[in-house]
Amino acid sequence: MNIEEARKVLWLKSNPRPLGKLLDEGYLTKDRLEWAAQWAYNLKLKEAAQVLLETMNASPSQPEKASKPEPVSEVEKAIPINMTLEKAGTILWPFAPYKGQPMGILVDSKQLSLKDLGYAIENAWDEKVKQAAIAFSLVRLEQVVKEPPPSAGFVHVLSGGRSYSERRGTLFTLLQGMVFGASIAFLIFLTGWAIYDFVRPHPNARPITELGSSLIQIIAVVIALGLAGLLGLLFSTIIDRLTKRLEKQIEEHRLGQEGEDNVVQLMVQALDGNWRIFRNVNLPGHNKGDLDLILVGSPGVWVLEVKNFRGTYRNIGENWQLLWNKKWKPATKSPSKQALNNAVRLANFLKADGLNIFINPVVVWANVASPLSVENPSTPVWHYKRLPDELGNIWQGEKISKEEKEKIIAKLTKVCEDNRKRV
Numbered sequence: 001m002n003i004e005e006a007r008k009v010l011w012l013k014s015n016p017r018p019l020g021k022l023l024d025e026g027y028l029t030k031d032r033l034e035w036a037a038q039w040a041y042n043l044k045l046k047e048a049a050q051v052l053l054e055t056m057n058a059s060p061s062q063p064e065k066a067s068k069p070e071p072v073s074e075v076e077k078a079i080p081i082n083m084t085l086e087k088a089g090t091i092l093w094p095f096a097p098y099k100g101q102p103m104g105i106l107v108d109s110k111q112l113s114l115k116d117l118g119y120a121i122e123n124a125w126d127e128k129v130k131q132a133a134i135a136f137s138l139v140r141l142e143q144v145v146k147e148p149p150p151s152a153g154f155v156h157v158l159s160g161g162r163s164y165s166e167r168r169g170t171l172f173t174l175l176q177g178m179v180f181g182a183s184i185a186f187l188i189f190l191t192g193w194a195i196y197d198f199v200r201p202h203p204n205a206r207p208i209t210e211l212g213s214s215l216i217q218i219i220a221v222v223i224a225l226g227l228a229g230l231l232g233l234l235f236s237t238i239i240d241r242l243t244k245r246l247e248k249q250i251e252e253h254r255l256g257q258e259g260e261d262n263v264v265q266l267m268v269q270a271l272d273g274n275w276r277i278f279r280n281v282n283l284p285g286h287n288k289g290d291l292d293l294i295l296v297g298s299p300g301v302w303v304l305e306v307k308n309f310r311g312t313y314r315n316i317g318e319n320w321q322l323l324w325n326k327k328w329k330p331a332t333k334s335p336s337k338q339a340l341n342n343a344v345r346l347a348n349f350l351k352a353d354g355l356n357i358f359i360n361p362v363v364v365w366a367n368v369a370s371p372l373s374v375e376n377p378s379t380p381v382w383h384y385k386r387l388p389d390e391l392g393n394i395w396q397g398e399k400i401s402k403e404e405k406e407k408i409i410a411k412l413t414k415v416c417e418d419n420r421k422r423v
Contacts, residue, residue, distance in 0.1 A: 001047050003055055009048035010080065012040075012392030014270055016148075017080050019048055025121065025134075030056060035386060041396050078146040081135040085147060088132035094124060103129075107136050114140050153273030157264060158412075160280045160290065160419035259308025259366030260292055263384065267295070270388040274298060278412045282419050283349050291342045293364075296408050298398040301359050303346055304382075305339035308366040315363075318378040335363045336379040355407060357400060 007020025015022065022028040033056070036049035081088075089104020095116075098106050106112040117140065120133035138145050260279070267277060278294040293304035312323040313331065318340075320331040339361035347359045363381045365372050374381045382390040400408075 001051050003051060006048035006051040006055075009045055011045070012036075012042075012389055013395040014388045014392030015082065017082070019045075019052060021079070023052065028052075032389065035389065039393065041393055078144040079138055080146045080148070081138065082131045082148060083128070083135060085135055085139070085145075088135045091128050091132040093120075094126065094129055095120070103132050103136065107140075112136070155268055155271040155273060155275045155277055157268065157277045157279065158416050160278070160282055160416035161422075255308045255310065255367075256306075259364075260306045263293065263304070263306050263364055263366050263387065266384070266387050267293075267391065270391045271297075276409050276412075278416060280419075281412060281415055283345055283415065285345070285349075287345060289342075291346065294346065294412060296405065296412070297395075298400060298402075298405060299395050300399045301346070301357055301408060302362055302394070303339060303343045303359055304362050304364050305335050305342060306364045306366050307335050310367060310370050312371045314373040314375070315377050315381055316375045336361075336377065336381075339363050339379050350408060350411065353407065353411060355404060355411075357404065357408065360394075 007018060007023070009019050010016045011019060011022055011028070015027065019028060030053070033049045033053050036045055037053055038046075040046040040049065085104075089102060089107075091103050093099060093101050093103050093106055093112070098111060103112065107117075114137060117133045117137045121130055121137065124130050124133065135145065264277065264279065271277075275295060275297040278296070279292070281291040281294055282288060283291065291303055292306045295302040295304060314321050314323075314328065315336065318334055318336040320334050320336065321328040322331050323329075343359040343361035347357065350357055350359075361379045363377075363379055364384065364387070365381060366384045368384050372381070372383070
């Protein structure tokens with residue numbers, strides 16, 4: 001494959017436009033091309049990304065000789081655009097002096113020049129404005145465009161109830177409150193008992209003026225006060241450590257819930273109504289751990305294990321390690337094994353109804369602030385920043401029939417409804 005052929009290859013379904021155009025617009029970076037050259041499922045896209053990478057890395061003194069392009073038909077010359085021209089016409093222009101007016105009217109009346117559209121492509125903050133400007137620029141340049149098929153609507157998200165992170169976070173918050181309440185009650189009891197013991201009459205009590213009249217009595221008082229202080233310090237230390245451990249657990253589960261919410265939000269933006277997302281699914285059986293996310297569509301079924309860990313991690317094969325005090329130590333659990341185990345559970349659950357579907361396990365690394373290096377992973381690992389590209393990468397045509405898809409959706413919907421009833 002030469003450079004011209006590589007530039008004509010389309011990017012992923014999340015942005016199905018020629019690589020050459022995306023390169024010229026700055027959407028495709030070297031980092032994205034390296035990812036596609038290694039992970040793209042489409043072999044043609046994989047090869048094209050490799051060719052363009054080699055071109056970018058080539059010395060300027062030795063440019064590759066471009067081959068003469070072969071004649072193509074009008075259909076092949078059509079450039080795909082990301083939104084229909086009708087939709088592009090409804091997008092509001094964000095710049096003065098026509099700010100707030102529909103771009104379609106401004107283009108038809110020639111109030112927006114090709115230079116104005118180019119400025120919007122380079123400088124607009126709103127991605128919709130950029131895509132509309134690209135579409136109208138191509139039309140103005142008399143290019144043949146290929147509009148996207150009608151939208152299938154928004155992706156439908158169904159939850160089975162509260163997530164594992166949310167349930168555990170609530171439990172630890174309750175325990176923290178109980179510990180704090182019990183410690184306060186204990187201190188009140190000790191204080192009340194001490195006051196009562198001090199004021200009630202004792203038959204053999206001696207006047208307080210005689211207290212400390214001897215060395216033995218003074219030593220006894222000092223020892224008693226010291227023991228009381230030591231017990232108080234020990235009690236407060238135990239309570240403090242227990243409270244901090246509970247606070248750490250609460251924070252970890254809060255982060256876990258936050259990671260799942262962020263991933264779902266990004267998936268909703270990247271997918272359409274051809275997909276279904278199921279959250280917090282508790283499958284019947286002895287294993288009560290929930291499945292974070294299940295993605296169902298014509299290309300197949302995916303089980304997503306979302307992790308929002310803090311710290312520096314690495315994944316080699318199925319093993320996960322944490323960098324602690326400049327040394328790599330085994331992580332408490334392997335997210336790869338968790339994802340694989342959940343995929344097996346779901347496959348067995350569907351198989352009970354005669355649905356022999358391969359379930360794709362995936363780990364989603366949701367914490368962009370925590371570094372993660374991956375080497376020969378046994379289970380695919382998707383980084384949050386590349387999630388839209390990963391979702392576009394999995395669309396490789398229909399792998400399951402419409403009937404199978406509907407049966408899977410109906411079965412998982414019932415499970416989620418049953419889970420919510422039990423809560």
